[in-house]
Amino acid sequence: MTLLSAAEVEEALLRMKEGASVQIGGSRCHSTYSFYQGQWRREDFDESATYESVVAESVILNLAESEPAAFRDLLRVARWNRFVEAFFAGELHAARALLPEACRYGDPNLEGETWAALLDWPATALQPQMVERLRRKVSGMTAYHLFMVAMGWKEGPRNSSARAAIR
Amino acid sequence: MLLAIVGQVAGLHYLRSVFYRMAGDLTNAEAELTREVNGLPEDDRRRAHFQEMLVKLRSKAPPPIAGG
Numbered sequence: 001m002t003l004l005s006a007a008e009v010e011e012a013l014l015r016m017k018e019g020a021s022v023q024i025g026g027s028r029c030h031s032t033y034s035f036y037q038g039q040w041r042r043e044d045f046d047e048s049a050t051y052e053s054v055v056a057e058s059v060i061l062n063l064a065e066s067e068p069a070a071f072r073d074l075l076r077v078a079r080w081n082r083f084v085e086a087f088f089a090g091e092l093h094a095a096r097a098l099l100p101e102a103c104r105y106g107d108p109n110l111e112g113e114t115w116a117a118l119l120d121w122p123a124t125a126l127q128p129q130m131v132e133r134l135r136r137k138v139s140g141m142t143a144y145h146l147f148m149v150a151m152g153w154k155e156g157p158r159n160s161s162a163r164a165a166i167r
Numbered sequence: 168m169l170l171a172i173v174g175q176v177a178g179l180h181y182l183r184s185v186f187y188r189m190a191g192d193l194t195n196a197e198a199e200l201t202r203e204v205n206g207l208p209e210d211d212r213r214r215a216h217f218q219e220m221l222v223k224l225r226s227k228a229p230p231p232i233a234g235g
Contacts, residue, residue: 121172131172138169138178141213144185 009064012071022070076105084152
């Protein structure tokens, strides 16, 4: 477990003030921490019963120390979203350049690694195991997710990368 | 891009169909999905699902141009 630096905690809290939330626990019993209408809030969910309370910022800071992975994910998502913005706009060179930073806080489903290989192609040939990974994704109908994650699950006729994918 | 990388794989035309639909090109979306269905073995469990999607896609597609 790697602790977050003061700057990382500060950035994570800023992301929360912008609307992101942190969930601790499983699907049927968890606590969600967020910032809403100028206050830090905690919502406890237990088998569909919910309890809401206002908490002090020190609670969030303590949580960032005890559950750094949950907060690290806020940092990962913020960086991945910058890649998404470039990819969605069809700015593929810019998107490729953003990938190392987008994956700095993890690449849990290897989408960053896969897109790095795809965006480097054809200048750099794909490794056989990468080709096999892609074949499995296409035949297993999960390649759609690979594209949608890169497009932030946005779709529409203005989606440049969707058009690029079918050329 | 994917065709050049992975070659002809089951599911490829379905994926292309999805992206054509997203781009608003329902004619090519239908054509790609039809290719996907036609390329599947008769007993493939995905066939019924794709055929159902094809019916939905056709109901959204503009009518064919007469004499076109």
